[in-house]
Amino acid sequence: MGERMVIIGADATGMSAASQARRLRAADELEIIVFDKGNHTSYSACGIPYWVSGDVADADDLIARSPAEHRARDIDLRLRTEVTDIDVARRRVLARDLDTDERTWTTYDKLVLATGATPIRPPLPGIDAEGVYGVQTLDDGQALIDGLAATTGREAVVIGAGYIGVEMAEALVRRGFRVTMVTRAAEPMSTLDSDMGALVRKAMVGMDIRLITGAEVTGIRTGADGRVQAVSTADAEYPADVVVLGIGVRPTTELARRAGLPVGESGGLLTDLAQRVHGYDDIWAGGDCVEVLDLVAGALRHIPLGTHANKHGQIIGxxxxxxxxxxxxxVGTAISKVCDLEVARTGLGEADALRAGLQFHAVTIESTGRAGYFPGAAPMTVKMLAERRTGRLLGVQIVGRDGAAKRIDVAAVALTARMTVEQMTALDLGYAPPFSPVWDPILVAARAAAKAVARGH
Amino acid sequence: MGERMVIIGADATGMSAASQARRLRAADELEIIVFDKGNHTSYSACGIPYWVSGDVADADDLIARSPAEHRARDIDLRLRTEVTDIDVARRRVLARDLDTDERTWTTYDKLVLATGATPIRPPLPGIDAEGVYGVQTLDDGQALIDGLAATTGREAVVIGAGYIGVEMAEALVRRGFRVTMVTRAAEPMSTLDSDMGALVRKAMVGMDIRLITGAEVTGIRTGADGRVQAVSTADAEYPADVVVLGIGVRPTTELARRAGLPVGESGGLLTDLAQRVHGYDDIWAGGDCVEVLDLVAGALRHIPLGTHANKHGQIIGxxxxxxxxxxxxxVGTAISKVCDLEVARTGLGEADALRAGLQFHAVTIESTGRAGYFPGAAPMTVKMLAERRTGRLLGVQIVGRDGAAKRIDVAAVALTARMTVEQMTALDLGYAPPFSPVWDPILVAARAAAKAVARGH
Incomplete structure (x- = not known):
């Protein structure tokens, strides 16, 4: 007798889980049913800013595997179908067809929750007005692109300065909008310490993005037609034909919580190391709807990223x-492109480290991405945190030009291996004049950090 | 009473050692004398191909710190002065001024050997003819550049297909020469396995470099004027106005051997972990004249690279x-640019692994350096070796375009941490569409390798 796997959510985690399970078990052994309320499967949400900017021509380019391809592999895909209830006692889910409104119960032997995350919409007046967009799903992206095409106005306001906000600000500039970014934070790119964020500010200002930092949005003013007209703070009002929300996302777990499944402080589902939901042998969860273990802070956190989502799907399948x-x-790795800058971080920033109870030495060094004499060598700033006394690497932030972003991977592996900064000074990193100075910027930072640790205090 | 540090060799190791020792001990505590038979200090030999090609305008650009700068820091620098004898019993060296032929003994308390390496010149007829160049020192580079300017011919032959040979071939093409490369190896870039080298061949052929592989040079024909005219193999003769030797280098240790200092199989000096020559408390050695411990093979090897040389100098100082x-x-990391390709390796290739007594699974995967849908995404090939049974990473080779070379650093750190390929599949590497697919090529390779290990045989 075959078993039935039911998956809620058809993006990275859900479809990776489906594909991997199918690779291991044929259709007569394992039936696979996937529900998703949206229209798409297996897409790159991280590509949306590049679709909006025009770098990527078509939404189809962002789709790694289409519904037809999944169906061809005996995966029963039910799009535009929203799961509204999970009955864990009877192992079944209730799904509603969004087109016909038909509701049906489907039983499962194995259930996978891959419900993703939802952009945060603070309860502001006007937040649901026409012209206010989140950018989390491909459908969100399509709505924004349609909205941009429809408006004749040229004023855009981005609320929030995380990496999605920053990438969207750039995309909107490239679409010909005048862009204002409003954020509570002191500097843009709030995943960085503010001294590193200041470098990002410079690049954004150079691109004529107006940056309003340290400011709380108090409301969104709409016109008689119900469309957005301006974004207000306590001090000022910024005209807006389009508003993009880049404040971050929250795990989409209402459904799971109603079914009694356990969530952590962030609202993300709690799982074991095999991605099974705590207390359930037959329910898995992964991707943007779960909390992950931060190996450096030794704590659970909600870190919604496509890389983890894909890995989770693989593991669940x-x-x-x-x-x-x-x-x-x-270990908290994230990279981004901002105008002509590359921005990267991994591990803990200063505030993260303090929150984790860690004391540290922080050093910041200036170097270049290529040998100093090589044509095109551009500055690169590396900030490194090492634990006091032990000298263990705690985190790295990099802002620079070519080769800055992926250099963070060296630190990501070193964090995983729990290396000290002293050990890092001996790393055998690649060197050739077009790609690195003879002392790679990471090594220069490690030497400075090791010196700070040795000096102590 | 102060001590005296005597250093033989004024490039990376020697001058890093001098600078670091000076930082720690002032001139009244430590006198520092450096001898070098050449004209330059602290230069980037790795930059010579880019100087020859014209990317770097001036030899001065390759000099990190000039003689005057060193002297200003109380380092007694004696250029054009060759050390011809070391008397370890009486702790003194005999040096000859190349201009005056004056010879003087200088005593030392601490001696540092930083004598570098010398291009291999096989004992071929004509090898010492005018127009045959090695490229190891800045003086070598200057001689070649002068020679290129002086000749009216357009035919260049590069002997040897290591990374210096390949970089020089490209530099000569860019200087307007017709370039033929003759090598014993089956494929160019002999630091790679031949299946990966074949990808480099394609790029070189695309640049109109004529590649003669599997061929032994039998002699160099010279004209009545004593200048090179052609390079001969058993089968053919290749016209040559200029010949560049890229066969590799040998540690320059005749002087040290005459003094009775211990060398290994390669002829490189043997040191302890603090870079002190075996059996001597007062003699250090580092850089291209020593053997280094290959942590993956568990063996001593001669790996002449600027990165190690600088680190050695730091440690000795x-x-x-x-x-x-x-x-x-x-761990054996080396990267290079070949035409529009980036080439990288770390750890062991197939032949290296077999020589070390290791059995392995080898996998090769194709991916891209950016998200597949991102403009400019170009193919990237990654080959990975994992030890049979343990699954420990043994080596990685990468050939691709933007971002291929420095991606090797992830593997270099993983090798240092002795990670298994299974552990590597979970690495939290940076992802953003302009810089990586959501599964970084290194992760794709690690997954394939882990699967091969799990399958076993």
């Missing part, structure tokens, strides 16, 4: 397929 | 200065 795989946790 | 530092070894 392996588990459901009868194999063995676990997700050990993350 | 710290030791002489009364501090503590050691060099744990290398």
């Amino acid at each position: 392996t588990g459901v397929g009868g194999g063995y795989a676990t997700f050990p946790g993350v | 710290t030791g002489v200065g009364g501090g503590y530092a050691t060099f744990p070894g290398v």
Whole structure:
């Protein structure tokens, strides 16, 4: 007798889990049903800013695998179908067809929650007005693109200065909008310490993005037609034909919570290392709707990123397929392109470290991405945190030009291996004049950090 | 009473050692004398191909710190002065001024050997003819540039297909020469396995470099004027107005050997982890004249690279200065630019692994350096070796375009941490569409390798 795997959510985690389970178990052994209320499968949400900017021509380019391709592999895909209830006692889910409004219960042997995350919409007057957009799903992206095409106005306001906000600000500039970014934070790119964020500010200002920092949005003014007209703070009002929300996202777990499944402080589902929901042998969860273990802080956090989502799907599919795989946790790596800058971080920033109870030495060094004499060598700033006394690497932030972003991977591996900054000074990193100075910027930072640790205090 | 530090060799290791020792001990505590038979200090030999190609305008650009700058820091620099004897019993060296032929003995308390390496010149007829150039020192580079300017011919032959040979071939093409490369190896870039080298061949052929592989040079024909005219193999003769030797280098240790200092199989000096020559408390050695510990193969090897040379200098200077530092070894990282390709390797190739007594699984995957849908995404090939049974990473080779070379650093750190390929599949590497697919090529390779290990045989 075959088993039935039911998956809620058809993006990275859900469809990776489906594909991997199918690889391990044929259709006569395992039936796979996937519900999603949207129209798309397996897409790159991270690509939306590049679709909006025009770098990527078509939404189809962002789709790694289409519904037809999944169906061809015996995956029963039910799009535009929203799961509204989970009945864990009877192992079944209630789904509603958004077009016909038909509701049906479907039983499962294995259930996978891959419900993702939802952009935060603060309860502001006007927040639901026409012309206010989140950018989380491909459908969100399509709505924004349609909205941009429809408006004749040229004023855009981005609320929030996380990496999605910053990438969207740039995309809107490239679409010909005058862009204002309003954020509570002191500097843009709130995933960085503010001294590093100041470098990003410079690049954004150079692109004529107006930056309003340290400011709380108090409301969104709408016209008689119900469309957005301006974004207000306590001090000022900024005209807006389009508003993009870049304040961050929250795990989409209302459904799971109603079913009694356990969530953590952030609202993300709690799972074991095999991505099974705590207390349930037959329910898995992964991607943007779960909390992940931050290996550096030693704490659970909500870090919604496509990389983790894909890995989770792989691990869940392996588990459901009868194999063995676990997700050990993350170190907090994130990279981004901002105008002509590359921005990267991994591990803990200063505030993260203090919150984790860690004391540290922080150093910041200036170097270049290529040998100093090589044509095109541009400055690169590296900030490194090392634990006091032990000298263990705690985190790295990099802002620079070519080769800055992916250099963070060296630190990500070193964090995973729990290296000290002294050990890092001996790393055998690649060197050739077009790609690096003979002392790679990461090594220069490690030497400075090791010196600070040795000096102590 | 002050001590005297004597250094033989004024490039990376020697001058880093001098600078670091000076930082730790003032001139009244430590006198520092540096001898070098050449004209330059602290230069980037790796930059010579880019100077020859014209990317770098001036030799001065390759000099990190000039003789005057060193002297201003109380370092007694004696250029054009060759050390011809070391008397370890009486702790003194005999040096000859190349201009005056004057010879003087200088005593030392601490001696540093930083004599570098010398291009291999096989004992071929014509090898010493005018128009045949090595490219190891800045003086070599100047001689070649002068030679290129002087000749009216347009035919260049590069002998050898290591990374210096390949970089020089490209530089000569850019200087307007017709370039033929002759090598014993099956494919160019002999630091790679031949299946990966074949990708480099394609790029070189695309640049109109004529590649003669599997061919042994039998002689160099010269004209009545004593100048090179052609390079001969058993089968053919290739016209040559200029010949560049890229066959590799040998540690320059005749002087040290005559003094009875211990060398290894390669002829490189043998040191302990603090870079002190075996059996001597007062003699240090580092850079291209020593053997280094290959942490993956568990063996001593001669790996002449600027990165190690600089680290050695730092460590020696710290030791002489009364501090503590050691060099744990290398994992064999090397990167290079070949035409529009980036080429990288770390750890062991197939032949290296077999020589080390290791059995392995090798996998090769194709991916891209950016998200597949992002403009400019170009193919990237990653080959990965994992030890049979343990699954420990043994080596990685990458050939691709933007971002291929420095991606090797992830593998270099993983090798240092002795990670398994299974552990690597969970690495939290940076992802953003302009810089990486959501599964970084390194992760794709690690997954394939982990699967091969799990399957076993």
